[in-house]
Amino acid sequence: MNTHDLVRSLKEPANSKIVLLVADGLGGLPLEPGGLTELETAHTPNLDALAREGTCGLSIPVLPGITPGSGPGHLGLFGYDPLEYQIGRGILEALGINFPVGPRDVAVRGNFCTVDDQGRITDRRAGRPTTERCVAMCRKLAEIRIPGVELFVEPVREHRFVLVIRGDGLGDSVNDTDPQQIGVPPLPAQGADEASRRTAEIVNAFVAEAARILRDDAPTNMVTLRGFARYPNIETMQSLYGLKAAAIAVYPMYKGLARLVGMEVVEAGSSLEDQIETLRKLWEQYDFFFLHFKYTDSTGEDGNFPAKVQMIERLDAEIPRIRALGPDVFIVTGDHSTPSKLRSHSWHPVPTVLWSHACRPDGLEKFGERQCLRGGLGQFQAKHLMLLAMAHAGRLGKYGA
C-alpha cells in the first residue's frame, strides 16, 4: 500500500487545527570553522520554547545531498513525494508570476532572442532587454490567434516570458526549441505522442507568427521556448487528508504551489504581521494553515548572514501571536536550507520543530541545527511530516487491527 492510499484510508475527522509555518531556506551553515549557523546565532526565545515543549528533528527535503527548488521543497512538506509529483518548469514559471494556470493548460518558459537575417541565433537573451521592452513585446505576441486554443503571453522580466496554451487534449512531451547555442536557428517543436504533436503544431504556428510580428524588433526579433509542462494532476489536501486548508503567503510562487494541492489561497497582505492577522481572522474557517515566510531565503541567497539572522529573529517575535490562537499542532520548518555562506539553496537537512500536547519530549533546550540532530523526530523525509502532523492532531486512525 502506498503512503497516500494509507493516509486516505486512515484519516479521521477532528476539530483540531494544524499550523505549518515555512521559513523558506531556514537551514544554514557557519561562515567560519567553529562558528554558528544563522539560526544558532539568532536570539530565538520563542522558537526555543517550542523546541523545549515539542519535538525536533531535521527534514530531508528530497534525498540526502539533493538540493530542491521551491516546488519540490514545498510539495514534500505538503506530503507529496517530490520525486513522484513533478512540477514542470513552465508551470512553475507561470505560478511565479501569479498566472492562474488550470487543468487544460500547457505552460512554457519563453526567451526573447536575436536572430540574423538567416534566422540563426546571435544572442540567446536578446541583449537582456529592459522589462518594459519585454512587456511591450509580449503585448505584441498576445495578438497571435491559433484556432482551437487560447494563448496567453505574459512577461516575466528582461528577456523572459511565459506562454500558456489553453485547450483540450494537449500534451507536454515537446522538445525545447532553444538550441542552447548560437549560430543555428531555433529548433522546430516536435511532439513525442499524439497529444504532444498537437501542442507542437500549435507552437510552431505560434513561433512562425512571432517571427513575422517581431521581424523589425531586433534585438528582440525572435523567441525560443523551453520547459513545456502540463498542469499536474494532484489530489487535493482535502481529499487526501480531509483537511480544509488555507495558504497565507505573500509571494505568487508559494500561492501557486499551495493552489496546486488544492489549498484555498487567501488574501494575505504583504507582511508577516498581515499574514498572522489573516490567520487570526480565518482561524475558525480552516483546519490547516500554511504560512510562508520568504526572507530567510532571500537574505541567504544574498549571502547576507546578519540579515538572515535578523529575519529569523523577526519570525521568532511573531511566534507567540500564533501560539495564542491555540493550534493543536504547530510546526516550524523550511522547504530547504539556504546558507548565506553558499548564497543559494542547499541540500542540508532543515531544522524542524513540531509542537503538540501529544509530543514525546526529547530534552532539547534550543532550536538550531545541532540541537535538532538530537531531536525526537530524527532525520526524516519531508514527505512524512504531514503524517506526523495528522497523527499529533488526532486525525489518523490505527492501521490494521
Place this chain on the structure above:
Amino acid sequence: MNTHDLVRSLKEPANSKIVLLVADGLGGLPLEPGGLTELETAHTPNLDALAREGTCGLSIPVLPGITPGSGPGHLGLFGYDPLEYQIGRGILEALGINFPVGPRDVAVRGNFCTVDDQGRITDRRAGRPTTERCVAMCRKLAEIRIPGVELFVEPVREHRFVLVIRGDGLGDSVNDTDPQQIGVPPLPAQGADEASRRTAEIVNAFVAEAARILRDDAPTNMVTLRGFARYPNIETMQSLYGLKAAAIAVYPMYKGLARLVGMEVVEAGSSLEDQIETLRKLWEQYDFFFLHFKYTDSTGEDGNFPAKVQMIERLDAEIPRIRALGPDVFIVTGDHSTPSKLRSHSWHPVPTVLWSHACRPDGLEKFGERQCLRGGLGQFQAKHLMLLAMAHAGRLGKYGA
C-alpha cells in the same frame, strides 16, 4: 533486489540463538511537561545493563505518524513490511479467538443484529447480548450446511462472532453486508472476481439460512458480516531466514500472528514465569524465540501509568533468567507505543535494545525513550530489525564480492 530476496540469498546456517522479547506497547509519554515516561520512571537495572552492553535505538513500526494495530506491529518486527503484508480483519479476528485458520480459509467478522418484520435493521448490535447468548446463537448457526465448503461459526463476545468458510477457490473481494446504518436491510454479498463471487454465493446462502433459523430469536434475529479476508500467503521464517522459530505467547492473537509467519506455537503457560520456563525447556530445539508480554500494553490502554511502570519492572526482573540461557542475540522492543496518557496505541517510535557480542557500544547507561534517541541503532524501520538480529547472530553472509 527486494529485502526478502536479499536476506534469503545471504542467510547462512549457524548455531546461534536469537531471543526477541516483545513488550507490547512498550513506548510511552510523560503525563506532564517535564516529566518522565513509564519506561524512564521504572527501575530497570537489568534492561539498563543490556543497554550498557548492547546497542539501542527507536523502532518506527510502519511509517512516521502511523499507529499500528497488533498485526502490522508484529509483522514489522518479524521482518515483513506491514504495508506489503496485510492481514485482513476477519483473519485477525479469527486469530484473536485462537481459531486455527489455514490456507483454504476465508474468515469474516460477524455481528448479530436486530431486524424488523420487513427485514430492516433496527439495532446493529442486537442490544449487545450477553456472551452466553452469543455462544448459544453461534451454536444454532453452526448447524448450517452449504455444499462444497466447511463452515465454522465461533463466538467472540456480546454481538460478535467469526465465520470461517473453508474450501477451494474462494476469494475475499466481497463487500461488507453491514450497511453501517439502521432502517435498511443488510446488503447482499457481491464478489468482485470469480473466486469472490463463489464466496459471495455461499455467504448469501448462509445469511438466508441464518435469517430463517434466527427468525424467532429477536433481538438476535439476523447477522451482518464484514472484513472478508483470506488466509495470507506469507513465506515462513524458516524459508526466509533459515530459522527454526518458536512462539512463546500467552494470548491467542500473538500466537496466531506467529503462526502466520510459520513459527511453531508452543504451549507457553499463562504467565511470564511460565513463558521463561518454556523457553528454558525448549532452548536446544529452536534457533529463534519470540516471547510476547502483553501487560505493558493493557496497562497503557487502561491509562494506568503506575501499573505500566510496575509491569515494566516485572519484565525487567525476568531478564537475568533469559540472559542466563546464553542467547547470542537478545532483543527487547515493542510492537508499538501505548502511552498511558493517550490510553491507546500510538505512533511514537519504540525503545529497542539489541544485545550481542558483536554490538557496537553507543555509550548509553539506561534504557529509555530519550536515551534510545542517542542509540547506535538510530531511528530504524521495524522491518529492518530482523536483518540486524541475523547479522549479529552470524547468520548473514556478505552481499557481493
